[in-house]
Amino acid sequence: MDSERILGKLLENNIHITLNLEEAHSIIINTCAFLQSARSESEEIIQEFIEKKKAGIIKKLIISGCYPSLDGNSLMNRFPEIDAITGTNDINHIIDALKSDRKGRFLSGDFELVLPSRFLVTLPHYAYLKIADGCNHRCAFCLIPKIKGNLHSLEREFIVREVEGLANNGVKEIIITAQDTTNYGADIYGKPMLIPLLKDLEKIKGIEWIRVLYTYPGEVTEGLVSYIKNSEKVVPYIDMPIQHINDRMLKNMNRVGQRKDIEKILELFKVNNIAVRTTLIVGFPGEGEKEFEELKEFVEKMKFDHLGVFKYFREEGTKSYNMENQVEEAVKERREEAIRSIQEKISLERNNTFIGQTIPAIIDYYDEKEGVFVGRTKYDAPEIDNIVLVKGDVIVGEIQDVVIESAKEHVLTGRVL
Numbered sequence: 001m002d003s004e005r006i007l008g009k010l011l012e013n014n015i016h017i018t019l020n021l022e023e024a025h026s027i028i029i030n031t032c033a034f035l036q037s038a039r040s041e042s043e044e045i046i047q048e049f050i051e052k053k054k055a056g057i058i059k060k061l062i063i064s065g066c067y068p069s070l071d072g073n074s075l076m077n078r079f080p081e082i083d084a085i086t087g088t089n090d091i092n093h094i095i096d097a098l099k100s101d102r103k104g105r106f107l108s109g110d111f112e113l114v115l116p117s118r119f120l121v122t123l124p125h126y127a128y129l130k131i132a133d134g135c136n137h138r139c140a141f142c143l144i145p146k147i148k149g150n151l152h153s154l155e156r157e158f159i160v161r162e163v164e165g166l167a168n169n170g171v172k173e174i175i176i177t178a179q180d181t182t183n184y185g186a187d188i189y190g191k192p193m194l195i196p197l198l199k200d201l202e203k204i205k206g207i208e209w210i211r212v213l214y215t216y217p218g219e220v221t222e223g224l225v226s227y228i229k230n231s232e233k234v235v236p237y238i239d240m241p242i243q244h245i246n247d248r249m250l251k252n253m254n255r256v257g258q259r260k261d262i263e264k265i266l267e268l269f270k271v272n273n274i275a276v277r278t279t280l281i282v283g284f285p286g287e288g289e290k291e292f293e294e295l296k297e298f299v300e301k302m303k304f305d306h307l308g309v310f311k312y313f314r315e316e317g318t319k320s321y322n323m324e325n326q327v328e329e330a331v332k333e334r335r336e337e338a339i340r341s342i343q344e345k346i347s348l349e350r351n352n353t354f355i356g357q358t359i360p361a362i363i364d365y366y367d368e369k370e371g372v373f374v375g376r377t378k379y380d381a382p383e384i385d386n387i388v389l390v391k392g393d394v395i396v397g398e399i400q401d402v403v404i405e406s407a408k409e410h411v412l413t414g415r416v417l
Contacts, residue, residue, distance in 0.1 A: 002065065002130075003030045004121055005091050013095050021052070026060035026098055031067035034143055035313050042067050043079075050081045062086065062097050070147045076104070088133065088148055120166075123364055125397035126173035126209075126382060127166050131159055131197065135179035136186075137216065139243075140254040140319040141281065141312060144179055153178075153185050156193070160200050167206035172399065173362060174201060175211045175381060182219035192219065195227050202233045208399055209362065211381055213239040218256035220265050229272040235378040238269060241279040245298040246291040249284060254319065259298075266302060275379040277306035280339060283332030284312045285323035292335055299339060303346050306385050309339040344409050351386065351407035361388050361402045361414070363395060375402070377412070385410075392416035 006028060010017055018024055027049050032038040042063075052058050060083045068075060069087035076082060084097035084104060120127055132153040135144050163174055178184060185193030194212075201210055210233050215224075217240055228234050244250055247258045269276050280299075282292065299307065311332040314321055354377075363375040364382070373394040380386045390402055392415040402414040 002088070002091065006030060006064065006094060007121070009091055009094060015095075015098065021057065024058055026062060027052075027058050028062045028064055028094065031063060031065040033066035033070045033147055036315060037313070039067060046079055046082070050079060053081055060084075060098070062094065064094060066147050070143065120169070120171075122382075123397075124170050125362065125364075126175060127171045128175045128177055129159065129163065129166075130154075130177050131181060132178035132184050136183060137180065137256070138254055138319070140252065140323070141284065141315070143315055143317055146317055148179065151180065151183055151187050153188050153193075155188065156185070156197055156200055159197065160204070163201055163204050163207065167204050170206075170397070172207065172397070173209040173211065174207055175213060177213050180214065180216045180219070181212055182215045182221075182224070195224060198227065198231070198234055202231065208233060209378065210234045211237055213381065215240045216256075217242055217262050217265060222268060225265070225268045225272055225274065228274055236272075236274045237277070237379055237381070238274055239277045239381070240265075243279065243281045244284065244287075244291075244295060246287075246294045249287055249291050252286055252320075252323070253281075253284060275305040277308070277381065277385065278304050279308040279310065281310055281312050282335040282339060283327040285320055285327065286325045287312075287327055287335075296338060296342065299342050299346075303350070304343070305350060305379060306347075307339070307343045308384070309336050309343070311336050347386075347409045348407070351409065351412055354404040354412060355407055356404065358401050358403050359388075359414075360399050361390065362399045363390060363397060365396060375400075377402070386412060388412040388414055390414055390416060 007017060029042070029045055029049065031042040033042070046061075046063060049058065049061055053061055061081065062084045063075060063082055064086045066088055068085035072085050072087065075085060084100070086093050086097055122128065132151055134148040134151045135142075136151045138145060166174070182194055183192050184197060185191070198210060201207060212228070212234065215238055220238075220240060228236060228238065242262050243253055243255060245259050245262060250258060266276065280295065282295070312320075312327065314326065359377045361375040361377045363373050366373050370389070373390040373396065375388050375390050376382060376385065377388055387410070388402060388404070389411060390400075394400065394416050400416050402416055404412050404414040406413045
């Protein structure tokens, strides 16, 4: 989304965008810095373009996004060939950096409320919508507050205006994101305002599906569950990372709530037929076999619709970095594979239940190699969940009723009648 807004800002200022390196005068690299692996990847790309700059292929190199916000001084010192850096809150400053002869930092501590237009790089019928940035939680494993600061929400009027523009350009599905979508608006309205925002977005003509990602378990309310269940446009799907289920591990992770609280909200989703995606962290400091067995049993019992599992990464600057009882890498890998194996079986069992059902699906594209259309049901977010292979009278970009005929772990096959 930030890259789309950067592109939109460039076009607003009549700056030509090219995919041909030989035509480029300047390069903007939008970075991620959440994990060391992401920072390492960013550094490799930066070094690659520094070599191109030395060879005279490009003239200016600008680094934007999370890495400059996290450690801009170090970045400039280590890579003196960089011409300018801009942070996560500095989309408007990118034009200054491009036009200026001054090398250095174009960083701002203020969150930009006035956003530029966007140049979509997703498929034309869906778009991600960031409603806030930053986070008020202080999870022991997370660098985001250090990079982005506390929660800062966009005003509802700005968001509605942006979605109206997206709808006018043919977008049918809006995918809502933030570091914590459930706390949206608390900083500017004095209380969470996700439901009022959803009501605003449902009124926009042309938007047919609204999908909510990145909710925080301790802030998901019965009111939100009820709203999703009864909504005409908010799909019956929620993304809610729980990270762990053992009470001691949750406390060490500095997560709000306990197992009983998580179970209560998950049961609400289940009885209301709302699909749940979650993520787990294995190998967090102090996680022993007892805690891991509890997590395994919980996954087997709960049967999540979608689940992602990640090994704990020891990130300098987080509270967990200096914790005792760090878990060996081999143990982390074994636990990650164990959870993944359990979920594979659950996913296949779940997908088999769809055979014979007619389910709305949005058709994303045509796969020429396989000779089949590829889409997603209302229970699946793009890029991370299941796909459905569709045959019949299919129209790309439309939401169509698909009869499911067969299933695998992550793939459904069906037909439009």
